[in-house]
Amino acid sequence: MRTALVNQSSLRVDTVAGLWPMPSEHSLIEAIHRDGRCVSIEWDDGIVLETWVRWKGSWELYRSNQMWRLPMSFARVVIEVPGWTAVCFGSVSVDSYRMPDRHRHPQSGGVGPDLRRDDVDLGAVATRLFYPTRAGMTIFDALGDPHVLTGSGNVDRSEVLWSLELSPFTSVGELEYDDMWMIVQSMARSVRSGHQSLSVYGRVGQPCVRCGSSITGARQGEDRRMAYWCTTCQSGNGQRLVPPSSNEASPPADVLYLNEARAARERVRIFDDLRDFG
Ligand SMILES: [Zn+2]
Known part of the structure; x- marks a missing residue:
């Protein structure tokens, strides 16, 4: 999924109604992280979409012209990039947020230590x-x-x-x-x-x-x-x-x-x- 989506411009992002903020049109997918059952997708405009995959939930990747395994109504998130569509099916919590100050402090080095690192202080x-x-x-x-x-x-x-x-x-x-x-x-x-x-x-x-x-x-x-x-x-x-x-x-x-x-x-x-x- 990472190979297909990262550095691609998103043509379409559909998710649960009322979710805010959402990535702006054609913004670039910058990174995808997986931590256990949590998948977070980051766009270059600072928006992060977080999905928490629960019972029978999964992310699946399809070619643009390929049939999906399940009907559209089972999809909680759909992300389309040129050539590929990533679909998150099933019981999933979806949340989104904007990374604060991303553009005001680009590469400022003011980011706190990463708790995932073994050598974190x-x-x-x-x-x-x-x-x-x-x-x-x-x-x-x-x-x-x-x-x-x-x-x-x-x-x-x-x-x-x-x-x-x-x-x-x-x-x-x-x-x-x-x-x-x-x-x-x-x-x-x-x-x-x-x-x-x-x-x-x-x-x-x-x-x-x-x-x-x-x-x-x-x-x-x-x-x-x-x-x-x-x-x-x-x-x-x-x-x-x-x-x-x-x-x-x-x-x-x-x-x-x-x-x-x-x-x-x-x-x-x-x-x-x-x-x-x-
Ligand atoms: Zn209690």
Whole structure:
């Protein structure tokens, strides 16, 4: 599929109704990644289409004049390039998003470490997450920020936050470095897991396997990606994962930098408090 589609201009992209954003007409397919059952297709205008193939779902490649194995009504995504048509059949979750700042910061080198790499520096990821300018973001949005980390899918964010019983709306500024470190380690494990079983992702309305409450889903943040969470075991805001007294985690990070970052975050917090009091 990669050989047939990559570097080709897409003549047609059809998918589930209402999906947004979509690649612009004739944009070039730049890359196709497969991670377990997740296939993501990237266009040169920064749009990424992610399909999560479930039960009996599959991507199939056909010559333009070839008959499909199943009728058109079974297709969830159809991508046509000169000479070839790629069709995704069956039970499939489809999501799309725009890679932020792609054109404003071309090759800026500001992209975060790739969690798929064996030699990834997790301390560097935790440090990026801890950076003062991200203090106002939700943890869900921050984990999807390519300047923090790359190589993870939308599924990892929701599954990791559920596993840590952390609300996706927890503000990054409420978490300390030790929390970041725990989250980043869990993200790295999730990326390598292959996602054989899912606890919240794509399970809206189904019972939480931990507490039995209903799983909820909603689009979040600037890129409008789906977040999934349990309203009962992930209800808290401003919660800490690691108690303040704990010294268990020993992050491989520059202590001086961390102290400066902590002080900067504190200044932001004090400023916010003053503003609240008028
Ligand atoms: Zn629950």
